[in-house]
Amino acid sequence: GSVELLISSDADGAIQRAGRFRVENGSSGENTDYAPGTWHRTDVHLENPEYHTRWYFKYFLGKVHQNYLGTDAEKNPFFLSVVLSDQNNQRIPQYHSILWRKTGTQKICLPYSPTKTLSVKSILSAMSLDKFEKSPREIFHPEIQKDLLVLEEQEGSVNFKFGVLYAKDGQLTDDEMFSNETGSESFQRFLHLLGDTITLKGWSGYRGGLDTKNDTTGTCSIYTVFQGHEIMFHVSTMLPYSRENKQQVERKRHIGNDIVTIIFQEGEDSSPAFKPSMIRSHFTHIFALVRYNKQNDSYRLKIFSEESVPLFGPPLPSPPVFTNHQEFRDFVLVKLINGEKATLETPTFSQKRQRTLDMLIRSLYQDMSPDLHKGNVSQKFLHPSHALKLKTTVKGDTTTNLATAGFCKKEPWESQSFCSNFPHEVVCADSWGQSLLVSTDAGILLIDDGQPSVPVFDKTLQIKQMNVLEALDLLIARTDKGKDSRVLVFRLSAIQKAIETKKMIRSKYDCRENKLERTKGCHLYAINTHHGSELRIVVAIRNKLLLVTKKYNSLNILTSTSLLSSPESPVEEFQYIREICLSDPPVVMTLVDGPTGDSDNMICVAYRHQFDLVSESTGESYRLHHVETNRVNFVAAIDVYEDGEAGLFLCYNYVCQYRKVYPFSGGSPLIQPSAYDFHFSWNQVPYAVVCAFPYVLAFTTDSIEIRLVVNGNLVHTAVVPELQLVASRSDIYFKATAAVSGSFDSTSKEMSSKSSPQTLTAYEKPEFPLPSLEGEVPCKNLYKIPLSNLVGRSIERPLKSPLAHKVITTTTLSGFTSLPVTHSLSLSRMEIKEIASRTRKELLGLLDESVPKTECPQKLKNVSRRQSDPKQGAVRSSSSDR
Numbered sequence: 001g002s003v004e005l006l007i008s009s010d011a012d013g014a015i016q017r018a019g020r021f022r023v024e025n026g027s028s029g030e031n032t033d034y035a036p037g038t039w040h041r042t043d044v045h046l047e048n049p050e051y052h053t054r055w056y057f058k059y060f061l062g063k064v065h066q067n068y069l070g071t072d073a074e075k076n077p078f079f080l081s082v083v084l085s086d087q088n089n090q091r092i093p094q095y096h097s098i099l100w101r102k103t104g105t106q107k108i109c110l111p112y113s114p115t116k117t118l119s120v121k122s123i124l125s126a127m128s129l130d131k132f133e134k135s136p137r138e139i140f141h142p143e144i145q146k147d148l149l150v151l152e153e154q155e156g157s158v159n160f161k162f163g164v165l166y167a168k169d170g171q172l173t174d175d176e177m178f179s180n181e182t183g184s185e186s187f188q189r190f191l192h193l194l195g196d197t198i199t200l201k202g203w204s205g206y207r208g209g210l211d212t213k214n215d216t217t218g219t220c221s222i223y224t225v226f227q228g229h230e231i232m233f234h235v236s237t238m239l240p241y242s243r244e245n246k247q248q249v250e251r252k253r254h255i256g257n258d259i260v261t262i263i264f265q266e267g268e269d270s271s272p273a274f275k276p277s278m279i280r281s282h283f284t285h286i287f288a289l290v291r292y293n294k295q296n297d298s299y300r301l302k303i304f305s306e307e308s309v310p311l312f313g314p315p316l317p318s319p320p321v322f323t324n325h326q327e328f329r330d331f332v333l334v335k336l337i338n339g340e341k342a343t344l345e346t347p348t349f350s351q352k353r354q355r356t357l358d359m360l361i362r363s364l365y366q367d368m369s370p371d372l373h374k375g376n377v378s379q380k381f382l383h384p385s386h387a388l389k390l391k392t393t394v395k396g397d398t399t400t401n402l403a404t405a406g407f408c409k410k411e412p413w414e415s416q417s418f419c420s421n422f423p424h425e426v427v428c429a430d431s432w433g434q435s436l437l438v439s440t441d442a443g444i445l446l447i448d449d450g451q452p453s454v455p456v457f458d459k460t461l462q463i464k465q466m467n468v469l470e471a472l473d474l475l476i477a478r479t480d481k482g483k484d485s486r487v488l489v490f491r492l493s494a495i496q497k498a499i500e501t502k503k504m505i506r507s508k509y510d511c512r513e514n515k516l517e518r519t520k521g522c523h524l525y526a527i528n529t530h531h532g533s534e535l536r537i538v539v540a541i542r543n544k545l546l547l548v549t550k551k552y553n554s555l556n557i558l559t560s561t562s563l564l565s566s567p568e569s570p571v572e573e574f575q576y577i578r579e580i581c582l583s584d585p586p587v588v589m590t591l592v593d594g595p596t597g598d599s600d601n602m603i604c605v606a607y608r609h610q611f612d613l614v615s616e617s618t619g620e621s622y623r624l625h626h627v628e629t630n631r632v633n634f635v636a637a638i639d640v641y642e643d644g645e646a647g648l649f650l651c652y653n654y655v656c657q658y659r660k661v662y663p664f665s666g667g668s669p670l671i672q673p674s675a676y677d678f679h680f681s682w683n684q685v686p687y688a689v690v691c692a693f694p695y696v697l698a699f700t701t702d703s704i705e706i707r708l709v710v711n712g713n714l715v716h717t718a719v720v721p722e723l724q725l726v727a728s729r730s731d732i733y734f735k736a737t738a739a740v741s742g743s744f745d746s747t748s749k750e751m752s753s754k755s756s757p758q759t760l761t762a763y764e765k766p767e768f769p770l771p772s773l774e775g776e777v778p779c780k781n782l783y784k785i786p787l788s789n790l791v792g793r794s795i796e797r798p799l800k801s802p803l804a805h806k807v808i809t810t811t812t813l814s815g816f817t818s819l820p821v822t823h824s825l826s827l828s829r830m831e832i833k834e835i836a837s838r839t840r841k842e843l844l845g846l847l848d849e850s851v852p853k854t855e856c857p858q859k860l861k862n863v864s865r866r867q868s869d870p871k872q873g874a875v876r877s878s879s880s881d882r
Contacts, residue, residue, distance in 0.1 A: 021276045021287075024303035026320030042412035042789065043694050044314045044331055046227060047338045047713035048156070055107050056152045059085050059096045060145075067144050068120055069368055070136035072129060076102055077365035080136060081148060082123060084112060092702045092721055099127045100151055102358035108654055109684040111701070126654070128629050139368055147364050154357050156344050159230040161208035162262060162336055163255035163284070164191070164222070166236050167274065169267030174279045177263075178248035178255075183237045186292045187264050190299075193329050194233060195224030208232030209254060216240070217254070226333045234258060256281040259340045262288045262332075276304045285309050285346065286339040288332065298323045301332065305339065311710050312342035313694070342711075412789045413695070413706055413718060415740040418449050418733060419782035426735055429727040430468040432492070436733055436782070437475070438726070439463040446499065447782070454499055461508040467527055467729070468492065472535060472550075474570060478525055479508070487519040487539055494568045513569040518546055518576060526589040526603070529639070529729075536591060536616075537574075538603055545580040545589075545603065547616055580619040584608055590637040592646045592661060602661070604648055606634040611650050613661065625650050625657055636689045638696075640709070649696065651689045654681045656696075656712065680712035690728040692790040697732070699725040704740060722780065732785040739783050 051058065059065075065083035072078060079100040086093055093112035098105055106127050110118065120136050166187050167177040183191075191197075197220050198205075203212040210232065211217040218240055222233040234254040242248060255261055261284050263274050274289050286309065289302040301320045305312075314335060322328035343349060424440035431437075435448045437456070444457035457463075464480035475490040488511055498506065516539075519525075524540040535550040550573050586605040592613070594600025599617040604624065606612075609632055611624045635651040650657040657679045682705055686698035691709060698705040704718040718740045726733040 020307045021304045022307055024305070024316050024320075026301075026316040026318045042791075044334050045708075045715040046334055047312060047708065047711070047715060048341060049715070050158055050228070052714050052717055053107075053155065054152060054158075055096055055098055056081060056148055059083050060098075061149070067139045067148065068136035069139055069365060071133040071365075072101075073131040073133055075133045077361055078129070079148065079151075079361065079364070080120065080124065082120075092719065094702075095123070097123050097127070099124070099129065100148065100361060102354060102361055104354070104357070105152070105155065106681065107683055108681075125630075130630065141368065144364075144368060147360075147367075151357065151360055151364075154353055154360070156341055157337075159206045159208070159232075160260075160337060160340060161232045161234060161258055162260045162340075163258035164194070164233050164235045164262045164264065165255055165279075167263055167265045169265075170272065172272060172278060174252070175246055175248070177278075178236055178251045179241075179246065180237060181241050183264070184266060186266070186294070187237075190264055190290065190292065191222050191233075191235060193325055194332075195222045195231065197221075198223045206230035206232055208234065210234075217250075224333075226337070229337060231333070233262075252281075257283050259284060259343050260286045260288070260336045262290055262336075264290050264292075267291075285343045286336070288336060290332075293321075296323060299325070299328045301328070301335075303335065303339075306343075306346070308346040308348070309339070310342045310345050312338040312713075313708060313710065314338075338713075411716065413697070413704070413716065413740055413785055414789070415734075415783040415785045417739065417781060418784040419447050419453075421779050422735060422782045426724060426726050427462070427464055428466055429733060430466050431727055431730050431733070432468045432470065436727060437466065437468055439466060439477075443505070449784075455505045456495060456499065457511075458505050458507045461506070461511060465525065469527075469535070474535075474550075476525075476527065476537065478522060480523070483521050485520070485522050487516045487522055487525055487537070488514040489516060489570050489574065490514055491568060491570055514571060516548065516571060516574060519548075524586060524589055526591050528591040528593060528601075536601070538589060538591060538616075540586050540589060543582045543585045545582065545586075545605075545614070547577040547580065548574050549577055550574050578616075578619070580614060580616075582607065582612075582614070582621070587634045588637050590639050590648070592639050592648065593641070595645065602646075604637045604639070606637060606650075606652070608632075611637060611648075624648070624661075625659060627652055629653060633685065635686055638689060638691050640691065649689065649691065651686065651698075654683075654685055656680055656682065656689070656698075658712075678712060680707070683714075683717065688725045688728075690725070690732060692728075692732065692787055695790055699723060699734070704734075726782065731787050732790075733782060734785075735780050735782055737780055739781075740785065 060081055060083050063083055063085065065081060068080040068082075070078055070080070081098045081100070083096050084093060085096055095110040095112060095118065096107070097110060098107050108123075108126060110123065110126065124130070124136070165174075165177050166180050166183040168180060168184075171177050171180075200207070200210055200212050200217065200219060200221055201215055203210075205223065208221075209217075210221055218238045221238055222235055224231050224233075236248075236251050236255060239251040239254060242250065256279075261279070261281075265274050274287070276287055279287070285306040287304040289304070291300045292298075293300065299322045301316060301322070303316065312335075314331065322331065344353070418436070424438075424442050424445070427439040427441070429436055429438040432446070435446055438445050438447055438453075439462075441459065443455055443459040444461060444463060445453040446456050447453045462479055462481065463477045465478040467476045468474075469476065470492065473492045475492055475495065477488045477490070479486050479488065490511075516537075519539050519541070522539045522541045526538050528534075528536045537548045537550075539546040539548065550570075580603075582605060584607040586607050588604075588606035590604040592602040592604055594602065601616040603614040603616060604611060605614055609627045609629075611627075613622045613624050614620070615622075631653075633653050635653075636649070637651070638649040640647045640649065646661045648659050648661060650659060657677070659677055682698050682700075684698070684700040684703060684705065686700050686705070688699040690697045690699070694709055695715075696707050696709050696712075698707075700723065702719065702721055702723055704720055704723070705714065706716045706718065707714050720734070720736045720738060720740055722735075722737045724735040726735055
């Protein structure tokens with residue numbers, strides 16, 4: 001990104017702090033041959049919204065819950081809060097747990113079982129806290145609720161104050177900008193777009209540090225409420241002006257202490273551009289430069305972020321021009337709110353917050369230690385809880401989303417009904433064009449939206465893993481019968497022909513010619529999801545890996561001649577390459593493409609307590625990541641790419657680690673801690689993780705947790721009862737009793753329960769509404785989340801890629817019409833790789849042509865960031881079968 005030097009000085013001219021800023025400027029200069037504002041965005045989301053993160057206010061206050069106090073092995077005090085609640089009135093009882101420590105808070109959900117004992121120590125163990133200096137003891141004093149609410153408020157902003165500075169054309173210093181008494185007509189229209197003009201005297205809402213009694217900070221200001229957040233704007237032309245004071249200290253006192261400042265600059269784009277070095281402030285971390293163009297009534301946006309600020313979305317459009325003013329307002333406010341939240345994670349703020357949190361926890365520990373067993377939980381605990389929640393809501397310390405039903409809008413993850421009342425148990429599946437090939441307890445079925453299912457194989461063939469490769473006319477499948485397990489390969493055209501001619505349904509006895517040699521006894525396989533010139537398959541047989549390849553010409557198009565001349569079984573086209581021995585049988589496998597694809601391809605394997613990288617060419621193994629917990633539940637290893645370099649999302653337990661994997665150097669990959677590496681925690685343990693840039697989705701038994709690939713920030717949690725992921729190579733298919741909705745219901749079911757100082761199982765069984773009448777089985781349906789909805793905003797933008805959308809249709813044989821064979825794997829994933837790589841570059845910023853080269857001595861490819869900074873993800877593969 002473009003990085004320029006910003007020097008801040010005090011009143012005497014002494015340098016206080018030097019900082020560098022990265023510049024987000026969309027993709028100006030690239031692909032500008034189309035009209036701005038014609039595409040539809042799907043990725044404008046608040047990151048880590050309060051209605052998903054403020055758990056104590058949402059789930060605990062107003063309900064009987066339990067709070068515990070203890071000290072860890074290093075004698076640091078901690079608090080644990082646990083409540084049994086219904087997940088958003090979806091008839092899914094869950095334990096919501098919050099662990100309060102000086103390093104921050106950790107939140108997890110645990111399933112409720114009326115028969116299984118859930119102890120405090122088991123909850124702490126799930127949070128990787130196994131050793132104690134003092135075992136946890138329960139606190140009954142009702143005042144603990146007020147203190148824990150204060151702890152939660154340390155996590156981040158609920159209400160925001162943003163500076164707005166008016167700059168005339170040609171003004172290059174902050175003294176000139178702050179000295180503007182009034183703004184232009186276009187500036188007034190911009191202020192009217194941002195919010196409402198309010199009178200400060202007597203104002204009872206969020207005041208953002210302005211005087212609401214004596215008019216010492218002006219008589220009026222701009223204020224708005226956006227998605228439940230109160231925002232007060234510190235407008236330079238509305239703050240007190242002094243003719244004697246050229247530096248306008250009163251104005252700088254407010255705007256200079258805002259984390260985020262909007263610079264509204266008059267003049268044409270050719271005028272001298274704003275640079276952060278024009279503003280002398282050691283507190284402002286983000287500048288949003290806004291220009292208005294009268295000719296086409298549009299706004300142009302540019303973002304400067306101090307380099308220590310983690311990446312935050314949404315990325316600017318290309319070009320960063322908005323002709324729809326309401327869309328521009330929504331984009332700017334989301335961008336600025338996300339930016340301030342990201343700034344709070346910089347060392348400057350996070351260290352202060354950690355010190356404050358440590359001090360509060362230690363003080364609370366000392367205050368509560370003598371009062372552990374005072375009070376009556378059934379009365380003295382619950383009533384202050386209701387009063388505190390009402391007081392907090394009224395005074396504006398929580399978003400209205402937490403107190404109301406929230407806002408409704410169409411979200412990209414909303415699902416569509418694909419097959420109603422699906423009666424079979426799903427084992428695995430993969431998409432085939434617009435259809436779905438499903439392995440069930442009744443055999444292998446081909447399902448299309450609104451059409452009767454078509455049997456393909458009978459139930460004697462039990463497939464546990466499959467991949468449909470339309471571009472290669474291949475179906476790869478794994479049967480699982482212990483020692484008789486095999487990897488099978490079929491031609492899709494042969495299967496399709498049998499369907500169209502209505503031949504007899506095939507059984508496992510008809511598949512003898514489709515078995516790959518040497519794969520007997522396999523328990524897992526993996527393929528390279530982005531094969532350019534070679535399909536690679538790695539088959540795991542206990543602790544042995546077999547590497548098998550299929551050579552093919554990527555430009556070869558299926559013809560009637562090739563179809564007629566090809567044998568029905570493609571087994572002969574595969575060749576055995578080598579065998580690799582591991583120390584243990586792998587639980588998860590993922591193929592990682594090297595930048596050359598010659599001898600630097602790798603296999604990521606998970607077993608025991610570690611993820612390893614194995615060289616395909618030499619079989620050598622390298623430690624990638626060691627898991628420091630007692631119990632490990634491996635979920636996935638997902639390969640992502642940027643500029644030819646690979647990265648991996650390593651998912652296990654509640655954790656998702658991102659590790660950058662550099663190209664081989666001297667025969668081994670460079671594996672060491674990197675500024676790119678980051679990690680985050682899911683709120684529930686997923687059983688599958690899917691990447692669909694810009695999102696990474698975690699599937700649990702009753703929810704889909706949706707986060708951003710670039711930084712792991714949460715954007716939504718969709719409650720989906722009895723959820724089972726079915727397929728995710730292109731479109732995402734799942735089975736459930738309810739669809740995914742874009743609306744959010746923030747209310748929680750009121751519950752009455754009794755508390756126990758020993759165990760959480762003393763709760764009375766909650767009276768959740770029964771999902772159906774006694775003896776009636778809930779109806780399960782198949783749903784689809786189209787990939788085009790998730791990445792549609794980006795796909796509609798021109799791609800700087802030679803690839804074109806192609807549909808290869810097999811030539812009609814014997815009078816039957818063939819299904820289209822599309823490049824749904826290769827082309828769409830290559831496009832997503834291009835999209836993801838470009839989006840990351842937009843977030844990091846492109847070289848700003850208006851910044852002289854003398855001020856930008858380095859055009860850095862990678863901006864160094866701290867260990868926990870958000871990172872990239874040019875995602876080019878969704879999760880395969882795990």
